[in-house]
């Protein structure tokens with residue numbers, strides 16, 4: 001299952017309610033609790049990985065995605081490893097130390113985050129924070145002289161994402177967006193079938209991604225999330241239309257509906273139906289909602305159709321087609337594939353398949369979609 005539900009950050013929630021979430025309290029020094037054996041094991045792990053030429057990654061924000069997906073994936077990667085963590089919740093530290101052997105010298109909070117610049121173990125910073133914190137922590141990451149991977153959506157406005165690109169350029173470092181499905185074999189197969197015209201020309205694309213976050217989740221707060229389901233899961237649909245076709249939208253017409261629960265959906269959309277006009281007269285129909293559960297991607301061509309359902313989860317993706325074609329492969333970690341590919345790009349000083357510029361493009365599409373939603377008009381993308 002795609003776990004887009006936040007974890008239970010009790011201390012964080014407490015700080016947030018007090019309006020103190022941006023501040024960091026001093027971390028409990030866990031050094032004193034750490035046995036000499038654990039310390040030397042942790043250092044040995046770092047030394048071994050550094051020696052093997054793996055890039056050291058620091059995860060920033062130890063929530064659902066970092067702990068459920070990225071950290072386990074970093075145990076499988078060949079080109080990078082989990083070297084450090086940045087957290088505002090001291091109670092998480094012993095668990096991460098125990099599970100992943102992260103040494104004390106590589107553990108940071110949001111106040112001393114900038115001093116990561118002096119840490120040679122850390123080559124790449126991976127931002128896994130709520131959306132409204134992406135820009136600030138990416139820019140600070142570049143100021144610390146590190147490469148940055150930032151989770152989707154890149155930011156909450158086009159203007160913010162522009163400042164992130166400028167920071168990357170100024171630092172001469174690489175920025176990638178955590179669009180994991182560009183590295184997923186099932187989605188890559190969808191791209192191949194289109195590219196090689198196996199079913200002829202594409203006529204239309206139909207896709208949906210919807211989840212149901214619980215009341216109180218930051219995803220429902222416009223200030224933090226930047227918007228509703230479009231920012232969180234609808235972005236996968238608009239991404240899929242672009243990567244499957246290999247083109248960018250010319251215009252969008254987007255429709256929303258009255259919300260079913262005014263306390264839950266205070267200032268965000270509940271459901272959107274988005275039409276993306278793509279080159280060649282192809283329409284990409286995307287539906288996204290915080291009141292439904294759906295995850296599919298269907299490509300309709302002259303000579304048949306092919307489909308993923310689920311299409312956007314972390315695993316268990318299923319392919320089907322009008323002619324019964326099969327696509328099955330042994331289990332793998334999407335995140336490990338993504339992280340390894342990004343690490344190779346960084347080592348080769350090349351932009352990844354999902355660079356900051358792609359995140360910037362998507363923020364422009366998102367703004368056009370919201371403009372169309374708000375005006376009820378067709379909005380062209382220049």
Ligand code: NDP
Nearest residue numbers: 006007021061062063064065087088089128129131151152
């Ligand atoms: P969570 O709420 O589970 O975790 C966010 C973490 O950020 C918290 O646990 C906390 O970590 C830290 N944090 C710092 N300040 C705050 C604050 N004010 N409020 C809440 N948390 C705060 O979110 P997710 O892990 O689900 O999502 C994080 C990012 O990753 C989002 O941008 C999301 O869009 C993206 N994501 C991407 C996925 C993908 O498939 N590519 C899947 C899921 C999410 P700490 O206590 O350590 O400080």
